[in-house]
Amino acid sequence: MTKHRIALVKEIPPGSNKVVNVRGREICVFNVGGDFFALLNRCPHEGARLSRGVIVGLPESDEPGCYKLSRPGEILRCPWHGWEFDLKTGKSHCDPERMFTKQYKTCVENEAAEPGRELQAETFPVVVEEATVFVEM
Amino acid sequence: MTVIESPQTGVAKKADTGIIDCDIHPLPKNAKSLHPYLPKRWQEHAEHFGGHLRQPFIHTTQYPRSAPLICRRDAWPPSGGPPGSDLDFMREQHLDPFNIINGILIPLFSNVASERNLDYANALATAHNDWQVSEWLDKEPRLRGTLVVSQDDPAAAVKEIERCARDKRFVQIMLAPRSSEPLGRQRYWPIFEAAEAHDLPLGIHSYGVGGNASTAGGWPSFYMDEHYATTMGGPATMSSMVLEGVLERFPKLRVVLVEIGFAWVPSFMWRMDRLWERMRGEIPHLVHPPSHYVKRNFWYTTQPMEEPSRPNDLRRTFDWVGWDKLLFSTDYPHWDQDDPAYAFNVKLTPAERRQICRENAEGFYRF
Numbered sequence: 381m382t383k384h385r386i387a388l389v390k391e392i393p394p395g396s397n398k399v400v401n402v403r404g405r406e407i408c409v410f411n412v413g414g415d416f417f418a419l420l421n422r423c424p425h426e427g428a429r430l431s432r433g434v435i436v437g438l439p440e441s442d443e444p445g446c447y448k449l450s451r452p453g454e455i456l457r458c459p460w461h462g463w464e465f466d467l468k469t470g471k472s473h474c475d476p477e478r479m480f481t482k483q484y485k486t487c488v489e490n491e492a493a494e495p496g497r498e499l500q501a502e503t504f505p506v507v508v509e510e511a512t513v514f515v516e517m
Numbered sequence: 518m519t520v521i522e523s524p525q526t527g528v529a530k531k532a533d534t535g536i537i538d539c540d541i542h543p544l545p546k547n548a549k550s551l552h553p554y555l556p557k558r559w560q561e562h563a564e565h566f567g568g569h570l571r572q573p574f575i576h577t578t579q580y581p582r583s584a585p586l587i588c589r590r591d592a593w594p595p596s597g598g599p600p601g602s603d604l605d606f607m608r609e610q611h612l613d614p615f616n617i618i619n620g621i622l623i624p625l626f627s628n629v630a631s632e633r634n635l636d637y638a639n640a641l642a643t644a645h646n647d648w649q650v651s652e653w654l655d656k657e658p659r660l661r662g663t664l665v666v667s668q669d670d671p672a673a674a675v676k677e678i679e680r681c682a683r684d685k686r687f688v689q690i691m692l693a694p695r696s697s698e699p700l701g702r703q704r705y706w707p708i709f710e711a712a713e714a715h716d717l718p719l720g721i722h723s724y725g726v727g728g729n730a731s732t733a734g735g736w737p738s739f740y741m742d743e744h745y746a747t748t749m750g751g752p753a754t755m756s757s758m759v760l761e762g763v764l765e766r767f768p769k770l771r772v773v774l775v776e777i778g779f780a781w782v783p784s785f786m787w788r789m790d791r792l793w794e795r796m797r798g799e800i801p802h803l804v805h806p807p808s809h810y811v812k813r814n815f816w817y818t819t820q821p822m823e824e825p826s827r828p829n830d831l832r833r834t835f836d837w838v839g840w841d842k843l844l845f846s847t848d849y850p851h852w853d854q855d856d857p858a859y860a861f862n863v864k865l866t867p868a869e870r871r872q873i874c875r876e877n878a879e880g881f882y883r884f
Contacts, residue, residue: 426859432591459590460852462583 381485381516389488389511392416395453399431403517407484412467416517419470428460430481436465438473459476480481485516534871535618536857537878540722540775540846542658543609543622545588545655549654551627554651560636569633579731579743580724584852586628592850600850604656611809612659615857618875619884621688622653623663623722623775630668630693631726638667639677646681654686660727661882663720664690666837669697671707678708682715688882689718689773693725694754701757703757708769718771718816718836718881721754723747723829734779744853748778752785755811761791764810771881776848779817786811812839816881819873820855828863845874846880 384402386409391397397410399421408421408431421431439454455473456465464473470483491512523755552560572579586589586599592610594603612620624645632638645665653660664687664861666674679685690712694700700721710718729738731746753776764770789807797803803810817838825831835843848854857874865873878884 426856427590429855434590459584460854460856462852467550 383487383514385491386418386486386513386515391514395435397431399413399429400515402515405509405517409423409455409486409513409515410467412439416488416513417467417470418468418486419465420482420484422464422481423458423460423463423475424472424481424506425458425461425463428458430456430458430465433465435467436464454510456481487514487516488512491513497506534867534875535616535883536845536874537856538611538617538620538847538849539715539773539844539878539882540820540848541607541620541622542597542601542848542851543624543645543649544601544626545648546602546749548636551641551644551648553646555640557790559637559640559644568627569634570628570631570726572726577883579726580747583611587852588850589852591776591852604653607849608657608760611847612657614846617659619661619878619882621661621720622649623691623720623881624649624665624738625722625724627692628726629665630672630696631693631725632667635667635670635673639670640671641665641681642667642674646677646687646826650684650686650789654684654713661686661688663687664717666690666692666708667707668692668708671705673710675711678711678715678717681710682717689720690883691720691722691724693727694721694723694750694777695725695729695731696729697727699752699761701759701761701763703761706763706766709763709770713767713770716769716883718773720771720773721777721854722775723750723777724857731844747776748781751777751781753787754784755815756789759807759810760803764803765804765813768814770814772817773818773820773844773881774815775846776819778821778823779819779838779843780834781817782811782833789826805816816842816844817876817881818844819860820846820848822855822860822862822884831861840872841877841880843873844878 385401387398392409392411393435394411394413399406399407399408406421407418409416409418413435419430421429423430433456435453436454436455436457437449439447440450454467456467465471465481466473470481472479488511580587581843583638588600594606596603611617626642629638629641629645632641649662650811654662664678666677666682668674671821680689690698731743732749737746739745758764786808793806823834847857
């Protein structure tokens, strides 16, 4: 498994996502409350880009008339037919065993920036450590 | 390892054959887009009074919601305006990637068929047809238009048909199944006569706000019910048209039911034929069993496609309905649209795909 650099943590604020192309696959990396989750950017139903979906919570109910909204910000509705996916696992809510999108492992590390890549230093070499998101594939 | 931001629009998914999309919904860019096609008297009417429809909701509709403007969330053009309003974006997101050789526009906005003010309805119908020609058909040779008429004013509707039928890019006449009365009733027959005379099929799209409850059991509580209810309107429309004798009187009239489903058709035919055997004395004008007219005169678009849990059930449904009766459609840009690459959850042979996705429509619309 190789680590593929995706972005600086600050580029993907909570609630947002970034789409990248890694080894021929379109991957969407979501920031869910500060943690990063990477899913194949393709709905298993008819192939829509999950990155264009809307982030919601999960309405739950034990009986008619009583309901609560749990897991705010952790569920994605596909932009086409509205299938709900758990961002943390890639599994659909209604049929988790058969309808799911592939999930990839992520990690966050501090990475030393090469001089001149991110910052323009005039005279002295500068080394900056910044939190960076990686996907392992 | 380079990190690349993927482009917004899709990877080209070229179908193995050019396809014909029998249901695309264009929208005007804004509330004034139709004004150039409306006489000043009606521009002012639109601004001061607006439409007058027989529907119970304020600021919403019986029709599919689930997403803003009923559209898939990635179909909002980057240039602005609502989904379906930008021809360049429609080409980029839909027509080009799927190799759509012909797309049939069906403009649903304004609910012209249900507008209570019939003079306004007629002005709107003319405006919709002229708008289609100027903004879409003249600019994109792959597109075809649908003739919008005010169906509750059949004399005016016939005039509009006569006016527009000369332009062969209009390939069908749209009627709303959610009508004031069941569509087979004799008040609508002048429209059928004109359609048959011009060899223009009727495109009956799930549309209209006739004022009746959306289901036979009354007004449902949930949007899910409303979505399904549009399909249940299919048997009511078909039954009325068949039993009133529309297809006995106008035998060459072709009818396509658009976005009304098709899996219900076989059981409906079985039921109607049995009833006809027992009750034919009530409708002696029907010379043949109902299924004869259904098989001869009706076609169906495929969206929304059925998705049975046993994929082979879909194939058997096609056997019962008739493989030659199915016209592929996407319903772009609505959220419940079908992607041509994934619409069928059963494997089709290339010949079967070509038949449903192209040849049937070429024959039906005389392309």
